[in-house]
Amino acid sequence: MKTLLPILMMALVASLWTSSCNRQVQRIDTDTTVDLSGRWNDTDARLTAAELVTEVMSQPWLDNHMRRTGERPVIIVGMVENKSHEHIEAEVFTKELEKAFIKSGRVRVVQAGEKRSQIRRERADQQENSSASTMKQWGMEVGADYMLQGSINSIMDAYKRKKVIYYQIDMEMSNIETNEKVWIGDKKIKKFVKN
Amino acid sequence: MKTITLTSLLFLFLPGFLLAQLKPDQNPRAQESYAKYRQQLENHEQSMGTTANLTYEAYDPILEKKRKRQDRREFRQELRLERARSRRYNNLYRPYYYDPYYRW
Numbered sequence: 001m002k003t004l005l006p007i008l009m010m011a012l013v014a015s016l017w018t019s020s021c022n023r024q025v026q027r028i029d030t031d032t033t034v035d036l037s038g039r040w041n042d043t044d045a046r047l048t049a050a051e052l053v054t055e056v057m058s059q060p061w062l063d064n065h066m067r068r069t070g071e072r073p074v075i076i077v078g079m080v081e082n083k084s085h086e087h088i089e090a091e092v093f094t095k096e097l098e099k100a101f102i103k104s105g106r107v108r109v110v111q112a113g114e115k116r117s118q119i120r121r122e123r124a125d126q127q128e129n130s131s132a133s134t135m136k137q138w139g140m141e142v143g144a145d146y147m148l149q150g151s152i153n154s155i156m157d158a159y160k161r162k163k164v165i166y167y168q169i170d171m172e173m174s175n176i177e178t179n180e181k182v183w184i185g186d187k188k189i190k191k192f193v194k195n
Numbered sequence: 196m197k198t199i200t201l202t203s204l205l206f207l208f209l210p211g212f213l214l215a216q217l218k219p220d221q222n223p224r225a226q227e228s229y230a231k232y233r234q235q236l237e238n239h240e241q242s243m244g245t246t247a248n249l250t251y252e253a254y255d256p257i258l259e260k261k262r263k264r265q266d267r268r269e270f271r272q273e274l275r276l277e278r279a280r281s282r283r284y285n286n287l288y289r290p291y292y293y294d295p296y297y298r299w
Contacts, residue, residue, distance in 0.1 A: 039254070087251060117232075121239040124232040137218060139225025 038165065038193035040086045048169050048187040049096035056097060061173065061182035062106060065145065074108045075101060075173070076144035084154030084167060093169070097148065110144050146173045146182065163193040 028034070033043045065073040077098060080090035101107035111119060126135045150171040157164045166188070173183040217223060 037254075037256070087253070117235075118239075118242065120228070120232045121235055122243075124229055125236055125239055127229060127233075137221060137225070138229045139222030140218070140220070141222075 035191075038163065038191055040084075040088050040167065042092075044167065044189050045089075045092040047189065049093035051187045052093060052097055052169075052171055052185050053100040055185040056171075056173070056183060057100060057104060057106075059183050059185075064182070066106075072106055072108050073146055074110055074142055074144045075146050075148055076110050076112045076176075078112070078147045078149040080150040080152065080171075082152045084152050085156060086154065088152050090150065090152065094148070094150075097171075108142065110142050144176055147176055148173050161195040163191075163195070165191045165193065167191075 030042070031046070035041065035043070062073065065071075075098075077094050080094060082088050082090065098109050101109050110116075123136050123138065127138075130136075148171060150169065153168045153170075155166045167190075169187045169189075171185050172181055174181050217225075222228075
């Protein structure tokens, strides 16, 4: 019995050690809601994107533009300011908006930011290296009619082990020529976290 | 006089010539933009087909715990080393050893 006891103890320790280090990873559906820490997560981004897409496509600004000009509006995505207390990547939902615009076929989207600069650099490179028939021209870009901008704000209230977090995501579309705001949409998310 | 006339003629007709080269609806200041981007071509080819890793460190409580533990260990190690270093100069047999006034 005396000799068996240390062996049993060692086996127990070994089993505990291996079970604690056994990491399990499984793929889950991207629509599944999993809340772990109470911070901003993929579900929040998805809900924001869904609501903003529904709002932006159903508001009268689109029909008004079509009626006035007879053409589809052209949109450029500007900056989204994150003034919240967390790291929130706005591109997750701005991309969803762009995707909805393009898929609908009712709105045109032009490239912005560093990607646009890269395209322009490539065009500049083509002026020196491509054949005359395939070289793309300067000054033929499509000018945007509207710019999409936004801001993310958050308010947190905590007491002992309880926490309430409120996020407000505001997106707005402005006419580049007249500065007129033609659409404002928002998504509000409130969470109660109990530790 | 001849050169002045030629220069003035050039200035008169050059914009017209350039405009004639423009396609319909082409931006008349397109060449300015081209000149600007032409100067940025140095690193253009290196950036093609590559990935710009604009990553950020996400908050992970387990990693945070590990980092804090590591920091504490390093701090204690430093403290031990510092104590050993200062002890070297302190002669235990010196009188008034425990008096801070006589410590080096």
